[in-house]
Amino acid sequence: MAKISNQIRRLRFNQKEMTQEELARAVGCTRQTIIALEQNKYVPSIELAYKIAKVFKVTLEEVFQYE
Amino acid sequence: MHTQDWQALLAGGEKMAPLQKRALYGFLIGLLLAFAILALLIFGGGINRFDSDDGFRIIIDVLWVLGLVTPLVLFWPLMQNSAKYDERDKVIMERSVRIQWIAIILSLATWIITLSEIYYSAGTVPVSFLYVMFISILIISTLSQSVGILIGYWRMSRHG
Numbered sequence: 001m002a003k004i005s006n007q008i009r010r011l012r013f014n015q016k017e018m019t020q021e022e023l024a025r026a027v028g029c030t031r032q033t034i035i036a037l038e039q040n041k042y043v044p045s046i047e048l049a050y051k052i053a054k055v056f057k058v059t060l061e062e063v064f065q066y067e
Numbered sequence: 068m069h070t071q072d073w074q075a076l077l078a079g080g081e082k083m084a085p086l087q088k089r090a091l092y093g094f095l096i097g098l099l100l101a102f103a104i105l106a107l108l109i110f111g112g113g114i115n116r117f118d119s120d121d122g123f124r125i126i127i128d129v130l131w132v133l134g135l136v137t138p139l140v141l142f143w144p145l146m147q148n149s150a151k152y153d154e155r156d157k158v159i160m161e162r163s164v165r166i167q168w169i170a171i172i173l174s175l176a177t178w179i180i181t182l183s184e185i186y187y188s189a190g191t192v193p194v195s196f197l198y199v200m201f202i203s204i205l206i207i208s209t210l211s212q213s214v215g216i217l218i219g220y221w222r223m224s225r226h227g
Binding site for chain 1: 156
């Protein structure tokens with residue numbers, strides 16, 4: 001089965017150890033959704049995916065990988 | 068077990084989402100109201116008293132209206148707050164409708180089969196049962212919505 005993984009945890013760490021709460025506030029979602037994303041338990045909408053990539057100033061492919 | 072432990076268990080090891088927390092409160096309040104209505108109907112005089120005693124009927128009415136208002140008070144303000152209610156919560160909320168539908172259909176079927184079996188030979192069903200049926204469907208709808216939301220979070224924390 002195809003799976004979408006992501007690098008959010010690593011990117012947060014590289015971004016001066018940004019907290020889940022800070023990322024959630026920046027993209028307009030709850031901290032629980034960031035937790036679910038980092039654990040690969042939730043696949044975000046295109047809009048949320050772009051917002052996350054924008055916060056980290058990287059491309060969508062650098063955040064999300066389709067396996 | 069402390070409240071926080073239960074919350075963590077229901078959330079799959081992480082702090083509960085605002086909608087999840089409110090669904091749990093909604094479920095507990097709904098359950099309390101359902102038991103109160105059931106207890107009044109069973110031990111307080113049954114359907115005959117409900118039919119003849121206006122005061123008794125008002126007490127039951129207050130209880131089911133509370134059951135109806137509870138999810139509105141719990142969920143509506145939260146759904147207007149985008150910082151506490153995001154796209155994941157929306158997906159779970161939409162999925163909970165399936166559980167709600169199943170619960171409503173099952174309870175309707177139970178009511179109809181039970182009343183038909185009991186009153187088949189009489190040929191008529193006391194009118195008060197229609198009102199009690201309506202109340203029970205509302206309470207079940209409220210409860211099953213909360214259960215559906217809790218199941219949604221539980222499933223997502225395990226299977227994604």
